[in-house]
Amino acid sequence: MSIKIMSEVWDMNFVKISHKNVLLALADCANDDGYCYPSISKIAQKANISIRSVYTALRELEECKYIAKNQRQRHDGSLTSNEYYITLKNTSEIISGGSEATSVGSEIISGGSEATSPLLNITTNEPSINHQVTKEKNKKENWALSKNQSTSKFDISKYPNLNHKAFTEWCEYKGKNYSDKGKTLSANTLSKFEPKIQQDMVNQSIQNNWAGLFEVKSYQKSSNQQALNECYKHSTDHSDWLDAKIEEASNYEE
Numbered sequence: 069m070s071i072k073i074m075s076e077v078w079d080m081n082f083v084k085i086s087h088k089n090v091l092l093a094l095a096d097c098a099n100d101d102g103y104c105y106p107s108i109s110k111i112a113q114k115a116n117i118s119i120r121s122v123y124t125a126l127r128e129l130e131e132c133k134y135i136a137k138n139q140r141q142r143h144d145g146s147l148t149s150n151e152y153y154i155t156l157k158n159t160s161e162i163i164s165g166g167s168e169a170t171s172v173g174s175e176i177i178s179g180g181s182e183a184t185s186p187l188l189n190i191t192t193n194e195p196s197i198n199h200q201v202t203k204e205k206n207k208k209e210n211w212a213l214s215k216n217q218s219t220s221k222f223d224i225s226k227y228p229n230l231n232h233k234a235f236t237e238w239c240e241y242k243g244k245n246y247s248d249k250g251k252t253l254s255a256n257t258l259s260k261f262e263p264k265i266q267q268d269m270v271n272q273s274i275q276n277n278w279a280g281l282f283e284v285k286s287y288q289k290s291s292n293q294q295a296l297n298e299c300y301k302h303s304t305d306h307s308d309w310l311d312a313k314i315e316e317a318s319n320y321e322e
Contacts, residue, residue, distance in 0.1 A: 070098045073154055089115035090125040094135065094152055101207065102154040105140070126152075143257070144280030145242065145250020153207075222248035222255070229259045231266040238270045238281070257281050 073095040082088040093114035098104035106114075112122045129135045138151040224230065238254060239246055258266040258281060268284045 069096050070100050070102065072100055073098055073102060073156070076156055084125070086115065086117050086121050086125045087129060089117060090122060090129065091134065091154065094154055098154055104152050104154070105149050106152070107149045141247065141249050143253045145247060145253060146279050222251040224255070227255045227259045230255055231258065231263040234258065234263070234267040234270040237274070241274050254281055
């Protein structure tokens with residue numbers, strides 16, 4: 069929960085209460101930098117509105133630059149809750165709330181009754197200290213970098229140990245909409261194993277209609293048994309060494 073962001077939202081005068089409720093719900097889940105990952109149902113519960121209203125409010129807030137959204141994926145390529153960044157910076161709408169009208173770039177700050185912002189009427193507080201401006205700039209640059217990284221192209225040449233046949237079958241199973249990020253995660257998972265195990269992992273997931281790739285249980289049991297045998301071998305060797313030392317000590321006493 070970010071008390072700082074929530075206090076800023078409370079001071080805003082929204083035309084639609086749903087916009088304020090959704091921003092408060094996001095702030096309740098966010099850290100002080102403004103990042104959060106709540107599900108749509110969780111936002112709806114906190115804002116006390118319908119899921120359809122949540123989608124509408126999020127879209128309008130994003131269009132007016134009060135929030136930014138980044139789509140996230142699980143390791144198996146499936147979608148999970150979006151990442152939201154609360155900016156509270158409107159760069160395209162009419163903002164109102166002060167006693168005098170002022171024009172700042174493309175923003176218009178006005179206190180008259182003629183202000184017609186589709187979302188809210190507030191007075192924004194611009195940073196007055198250089199390090200605050202630098203911090204905001206770094207946030208935006210990091211956000212853009214994370215989005216570029218999430219959309220990087222998949223390069224199969226980076227995986228020399230990958231079983232291409234198994235990987236191709238997996239991609240065909242996932243369908244034409246399988247993302248490059250999902251392919252990268254799957255390739256990383258498969259490359260940890262031998263080619264035959266990779267093929268068995270793909271066959272197992274396809275046969276069971278699974279969304280992700282998992283190590284075959286038979287190999288897990290074999291690996292565990294090998295580890296147990298190794299431990300037993302070491303314990304036996306240690307026992308033989310101890311018996312020899314005891315016998316040596318007995319002979320010395322005689």
